[in-house]
Amino acid sequence: MLNENEKVIADKIRQLKQTSGSHSPSIYSLISEIEGFEIAIDACFLSNPYATDLFMRYFKEEVLNQNKLRGLLEFYPTQNRPLAAILSSTLGVDPECIFLGNGATEIIQTILHRFTKKKLLVTLPTFSPYYEFARSDTEVIFYTLDKRNDFKFDPDAWLKIVKKEKCDTVVLINPNNPDGGYLSQKELRTLLGALKEVDQVILDESFLHFSSEDSSCKLISNLPLLKEFPNLITIKSMSKDFGIAGIRAGYAIMPKEKVKELLKNGFLWNVSGLAEYFFRLYSTKQFREEYEQIRIKHLQGTQDFFKQLNAIKGINVYPSQANFFLIELPGVSSSEVALELLIRHGIYTRACDDKKGLEGSFIRIASRTPQENMKIAHCLSQVVSSHAKDPLFSTPM
Amino acid sequence: MLNENEKVIADKIRQLKQTSGSHSPSIYSLISEIEGFEIAIDACFLSNPYATDLFMRYFKEEVLNQNKLRGLLEFYPTQNRPLAAILSSTLGVDPECIFLGNGATEIIQTILHRFTKKKLLVTLPTFSPYYEFARSDTEVIFYTLDKRNDFKFDPDAWLKIVKKEKCDTVVLINPNNPDGGYLSQKELRTLLGALKEVDQVILDESFLHFSSEDSSCKLISNLPLLKEFPNLITIKSMSKDFGIAGIRAGYAIMPKEKVKELLKNGFLWNVSGLAEYFFRLYSTKQFREEYEQIRIKHLQGTQDFFKQLNAIKGINVYPSQANFFLIELPGVSSSEVALELLIRHGIYTRACDDKKGLEGSFIRIASRTPQENMKIAHCLSQVVSSHAKDPLFSTPM
Numbered sequence: 001m002l003n004e005n006e007k008v009i010a011d012k013i014r015q016l017k018q019t020s021g022s023h024s025p026s027i028y029s030l031i032s033e034i035e036g037f038e039i040a041i042d043a044c045f046l047s048n049p050y051a052t053d054l055f056m057r058y059f060k061e062e063v064l065n066q067n068k069l070r071g072l073l074e075f076y077p078t079q080n081r082p083l084a085a086i087l088s089s090t091l092g093v094d095p096e097c098i099f100l101g102n103g104a105t106e107i108i109q110t111i112l113h114r115f116t117k118k119k120l121l122v123t124l125p126t127f128s129p130y131y132e133f134a135r136s137d138t139e140v141i142f143y144t145l146d147k148r149n150d151f152k153f154d155p156d157a158w159l160k161i162v163k164k165e166k167c168d169t170v171v172l173i174n175p176n177n178p179d180g181g182y183l184s185q186k187e188l189r190t191l192l193g194a195l196k197e198v199d200q201v202i203l204d205e206s207f208l209h210f211s212s213e214d215s216s217c218k219l220i221s222n223l224p225l226l227k228e229f230p231n232l233i234t235i236k237s238m239s240k241d242f243g244i245a246g247i248r249a250g251y252a253i254m255p256k257e258k259v260k261e262l263l264k265n266g267f268l269w270n271v272s273g274l275a276e277y278f279f280r281l282y283s284t285k286q287f288r289e290e291y292e293q294i295r296i297k298h299l300q301g302t303q304d305f306f307k308q309l310n311a312i313k314g315i316n317v318y319p320s321q322a323n324f325f326l327i328e329l330p331g332v333s334s335s336e337v338a339l340e341l342l343i344r345h346g347i348y349t350r351a352c353d354d355k356k357g358l359e360g361s362f363i364r365i366a367s368r369t370p371q372e373n374m375k376i377a378h379c380l381s382q383v384v385s386s387h388a389k390d391p392l393f394s395t396p397m
Numbered sequence: 398m399l400n401e402n403e404k405v406i407a408d409k410i411r412q413l414k415q416t417s418g419s420h421s422p423s424i425y426s427l428i429s430e431i432e433g434f435e436i437a438i439d440a441c442f443l444s445n446p447y448a449t450d451l452f453m454r455y456f457k458e459e460v461l462n463q464n465k466l467r468g469l470l471e472f473y474p475t476q477n478r479p480l481a482a483i484l485s486s487t488l489g490v491d492p493e494c495i496f497l498g499n500g501a502t503e504i505i506q507t508i509l510h511r512f513t514k515k516k517l518l519v520t521l522p523t524f525s526p527y528y529e530f531a532r533s534d535t536e537v538i539f540y541t542l543d544k545r546n547d548f549k550f551d552p553d554a555w556l557k558i559v560k561k562e563k564c565d566t567v568v569l570i571n572p573n574n575p576d577g578g579y580l581s582q583k584e585l586r587t588l589l590g591a592l593k594e595v596d597q598v599i600l601d602e603s604f605l606h607f608s609s610e611d612s613s614c615k616l617i618s619n620l621p622l623l624k625e626f627p628n629l630i631t632i633k634s635m636s637k638d639f640g641i642a643g644i645r646a647g648y649a650i651m652p653k654e655k656v657k658e659l660l661k662n663g664f665l666w667n668v669s670g671l672a673e674y675f676f677r678l679y680s681t682k683q684f685r686e687e688y689e690q691i692r693i694k695h696l697q698g699t700q701d702f703f704k705q706l707n708a709i710k711g712i713n714v715y716p717s718q719a720n721f722f723l724i725e726l727p728g729v730s731s732s733e734v735a736l737e738l739l740i741r742h743g744i745y746t747r748a749c750d751d752k753k754g755l756e757g758s759f760i761r762i763a764s765r766t767p768q769e770n771m772k773i774a775h776c777l778s779q780v781v782s783s784h785a786k787d788p789l790f791s792t793p794m
Contacts, residue, residue, distance in 0.1 A: 019479045023665070026475040027468065028673060045472055052471045059470075064461070071424065073456075073671070074449045075442055076642040078423040082416045102499045102645075102667055109663035113510075133663045245473040246670025248499075266506035266530045268420070270499055272669055273643025274470070276425060 001386065006343045009034060013339065022128040022354050030348075040346030043366045043376055045245060046177070046207070046324050050294035050369075052243030058281055072273035080267050083279055084259075087251065090283045092223055096256035099263075100279070102270045104206055104237035104250035109133045110262060111233065111252070115200055116169040121162055123153070124357025127177050127204070131356075141165050144357045151179040151318060151326070155187065159194055170195065173204040175211055178352060178364045180320020182211055185220065192229045203234045206250075207322040209241035209295050210302065217296045226253055233258070238278065240323070241295065249275040298323060302367035308377040309365070314384055324366040326352070327380075332387045334361040337380075340387075345379040398783065403740045406431060410736065419525040419751050427745075437743030440763045440773055442642060443574070443604070443721050447691035447766075449640030455678055469670035477664050480676055481656075484648065487680045489620055493653035496660075497676070499667045501603055501634035501647035506530045507659060508630065508649070512597055513566040518559055520550070521754025524574050524601070528753075538562050541754045548576040548715060548723070552584065556591055567592065570601040572608055575749060575761040577717020581610055582617065589626045600631045603647075604719040606638035606692050607699065614693045623650055630655070635675065637720070638692065646672040695720060699764035705774040706762070711781055721763040723749070724777075729784045731758040734777075737784075742776040 002010055012034050016025035024044050031037050063069050084098035091098060101107035108129050112120065116138050122130045124144045131140045143158050145151040153176070162170055172191070175182045183191070188203070195201050208220055222234050233254040239245035249271070271279070281287050302323045309317045309325055316328040329337055338351035352362040365380070367373055399407055409431050413422035421441050428434050460466050481495035488495060498504035505526050509517065513535050519527045521541045528537045540555050542548040550573070559567055569588070572579045580588070585600070592598050602619055610617060619631050630651040636642035646668070668676070678684050699720045706714045706722055713725040726734055735748035749759040762777070764770055 016479070019482070020476055021478075021665075023476065024473075025479075027472040028670070029475045029479055032677075042472065047471070052467065055470070056467055070449065070453055071643070073452070073641055073643045074444070075424045075439065076421075076636070077645070078426045079417055079420065081418075082413070082422075082426055085416070102503075102669075105663070105665050106499075106667065113662065129663070129665060135662075239473070244470055245666075246468070246470045248474070248666065248669045265510065265532075266502070266526070268418075268502050268526060269642075269645065270503065272499075272645045272671070273425070274669070274671060280429075 002340060002343065009037065009343050010339045013342065022132065022356075024348075024350055027348070038346055039342070039348050041368055041372045041376060042348045043368055043372070044348040044350045046240045046322070046366045047243035047245065048210075048241055048295065048298040048323065049243060050298055051241060051291060054287075054290055054294055055242060055244055055278070055281070058287060059277070062281070063277065072277055075273065077269055077271055077273045077276045079269060080263060080271060083271055083276060086283050087279055090288070091251075091253065093226070093253050094256065096259060097253050099252045099254060099259045099267070100271050101250040101252065101267075102272070102275070103239065103245075103248040104204070104235050105129055106270065107235050107250055107252045110267075111200070111202060111235075112138070112169075114262060114265070115258065117199070119165050119167040119169070121165065121167040121170040123158075123171065123173070123176065125178055125352070125355045126171075126173060126357070128356065130171050130173075141167060142357065145176075145179065145181065147360065151181050153181055153183060155191055159191070162195065162198065168199040169202065170198055171202045171204065173206070175207045175320065175322040177207065177322065178324070178350070178355060178358070178362075179318055179326045180207075180322040180324060182321030184213055185225070188222075188225060189228070192225060192232060195229075195231065198231055201229070201232050203232060205234050206237035206240055210299055210323040211321040212299060217299050219292065219295070230255060238282075242278070242282075242291070244278060247274045247278055248272065249278050298367070301370050301373065304370065305367045305373040305377070308373060309380070312377065312381045312384065314388055315380075324364055326362055326364050329361045329363065329384060332361060332384055334363045337383050337387060338363055340383050341379055345375075345383075347376055347379055399737060399740065406434065406740050407736045410739065419529065419753075421745075421747055424745070435743055436739070436745050438765055438769045438773060439745045440765055440769070441745040441747045443637050443719070443763045444640035444642065445607075445638055445692065445695040445720065446640060447695055448638060448688060451684075451687055451691055452639060452641055452675070452678070455684060456674070459678070460674065469674055472670065474666055474668055474670045474673045476666060477660060477668060480668055480673060483680050484676055487685070488648075488650065490623070490650050491653065493656060494650055496649045496651060496656045496664070497668050498647040498649065499669070499672070500636065500642075500645040501601070501632050502526055503667065504632050504647055504649045507664075508597070508599060508632075509535070509566075511659060511662070512655065514596070516562050516564040516566070518562065518564040518567040520555075520568065520570070520573065522575055522749070522752045523568075523570060523754070525753065527568050527570075538564060539754065542573075542576065542578065544757065548578050550578055550580060552588055556588070559592065559595065565596040566599065567595055568599045568601065570603070572604045572717065572719040574604065574719065575721070575747070575752060575755070575759075576715055576723045577604075577719040577721060579608055579718030582622070585619075585622060586625070589622060589629060592626075592628065595628060598626070598629050600629060602631050603634035603637055605633075607696055607720040608718040609696060614696050616689065616692070627652060635679075639675070639679075639688070641675060644671045644675055645669065646675050695764070698767050698770065701767065702764045702770040702774070705770060706777070709774065709778045709781065711785055712777075721761055723759055723761050726758045726760065726781060729758060729781055731760045734780050734784060735760055737780050738776055742772075742780075744773055744776055
């Protein structure tokens with residue numbers, strides 16, 4: 001339980017949370033607004049920590065040590081179109097089909113505003129911008145994953161809604177956030193085959209680098225699907241798999257007429273100097289080869305983390321094909337557990353009280369390094385068992 | 398004149414220019430696409446070089462030396478709304494009236510898309526996004542500054558167009574780009590008083606820190622006008638006066654209902670970790686006091702540069718209240734002069750051939766440090782006089 005001092009901090013965190021809407025307050029906000037506050041493990045942010053290490057190593061060697069930082073900060077960055085040309089061979093896609101964004105969120109926002117018309121189908125629970133940023137004249141239809149069915153996506157039930165509502169835009173996040181549910185390439189192909197009447201199918205692949213369809217852990221690519229289905233748009237955040245959310249980098253692949261329509265309306269210098277450096281680095285074979293090793297390392301560490309979490313008594317951990325786990329805490333308040341993990345142990349997790357479509361007490365925990373994962377599992381076990389004993393902090397079963 | 402080797406480089410630059418639309422290719426593009434190419438002086442980018450020095454000093458002390466860089470690049474930045482709260486006391490404005498942008502261009506784009514309705518009035522020549530990014534159902538009306546009248550803005554003629562066309566949005570860039578023309582606070586107040594029927598008056602103050610209404614060089618503020626006229630929106634790029642275009646930072650001040658409308662539609666993490674650091678730095682008194690000194694230093698250096706340029710024979714330098722000068726090169730091709738300055742002398746300037754509303758041969762040159770300005774004036778004088786003698790490279794008078 002929190003003591004008096006800790007309760008003061010908890011109140012401050014709740015206030016910061018209020019200014020952050022349906023998202024978590026930033027690390028920077030937390031540590032700069034709360035004196036002496038420190039975060040030891042960020043298990044709220046869904047990133048591969050080894051990838052941040054890798055990026056920082058290159059950044060130090062190629063930018064800081066070469067005195068190139070000033071140039072990246074001082075001068076106008078390269079425009080969207082020539083940057084797409086640089087990424088083209090890396091992605092194996094015509095440059096005219098690539099649109100670069102100031103993070104994936106900018107891309108989601110603009111697709112919903114420019115291309116979606118009357119009806120948008122979104123799965124719940126999900127990443128909230130997919131419905132929060134819909135146009136006021138767009139009706140958002142929800143397909144809700146069922147807890148009783150382990151949040152499993154039901155293609156037939158979902159397709160029935162698409163047809164019945166005549167949705168012009170449908171969103172598939174694969175793996176899904178916050179549950180990590182996954183549709184295989186085979187399942188996706190079948191689904192897409194039944195979606196030919198839909199204007200655009202948005203496939204958000206921001207967590208795809210954390211998935212594996214077999215023990216080889218081979219990188220899965222939606223490229224064959226993009227070639228086959230002209231109504232498909234893939235959106236990819238670079239924040240998670242490359243661990244660089246502060247840089248704001250993402251891209252989408254879509255038909256060239258759509259890219260043209262977007263660039264006619266702006267997005268001139270929406271990619272910063274640092275994001276440009278990242279995309280140029282990503283377009284080198286050497287970086288990608290090194291990245292591939294640490295991608296697999298993180299994927300395997302995440303699989304081990306599942307086993308550790310699954311061994312904790314009194315919680316339900318849902319299977320995930322992403323690098324995070326949705327955890328149900330029956331009889332315990334998730335926001336209290338999250339606050340105690342944060343204030344007492346310095347572990348930042350995501351209480352899911354405000355996640356639309358998620359009824360009950362859930363937290364989402366990201367996989368970090370093996371040492372950090374061990375500490376997270378240990379502290380979570382401790383906090384949950386102490387809360388479970390205290391009727392004051394319990395929620396009804 | 399260019400020799401054979403130099404002509405090869407000139408062709409490569411022309412190709413890069415083609416991919417950049419109505420803007421200049423980035424420095425990064427130029428140096429990474431053309432082997433061995435170096436830029437000694439960037440007089441294309443309209444920034445205060447001392448401000449970049451100042452920012453870099455703080456960045457080194459507070460970020461690099463304190464091992465805080467990784468945090469800025471790795472984690473999600475703070476959202477728009479809490480960042481506005483941090484800027485509020487610095488700007489002296491209610492946080493609900495502040496909207497932060499991924500550079501001013503993002504703000505221009507979104508205002509034109511969300512608030513402008515049928516008719517938009519833009520002055521020519523100007524910063525092209527103001528008409529390029531207008532909605533397809535918005536009619537852009539142009540008011541063209543007259544070269545024969547030294548590009549002077551005529552309030553009566555302009556107001557006549559506003560009334561006749563019933564424009565719902567009008568744009569005033571003060572000082573204007575590319576000519577540096579300036580409307581005093583008194584002139585602006587009179588104009589705004591006659592614009593009460595207009596839905597929104599966009600006042601772009603991105604170059605205002607380079608202006609002075611008297612010898613005191615005191616910082617001019619549009620805040621009193623914002624308090625007086627509820628249809629006024631000010632837009633401010635931080636790229637120029639703070640010399641940090643690569644970071645992408647800008648803000649707008651507008652009625653709170655408008656900010657609310659924008660945030661309802663996105664712009665969640667549109668300010669990167671580095672831009673957040675800049676805004677936090679800008680909100681400290683110490684930084685602003687040091688900035689004020691170098692702002693005045695650059696302003697005075699720019700006034701000296703005008704005298705040097707004005708002394709060059711065969712060119713017309715237009716008076717400017719910004720940190721750049723529009724220069725007419727009668728009888729000489731501006732693109733040839735710009736290419737020769739760049740390839741032979743490493744001086745990057747802006748040939749204005751593609752500037753809509755600017756007929757004739759013009760280049761725009763930014764003021765840099767006194768040493769650099771001296772070199773620019775010297776090389777320009779040399780190039781212009783050599784071109785003037787060669788009929789092959791001349792344009793008709």
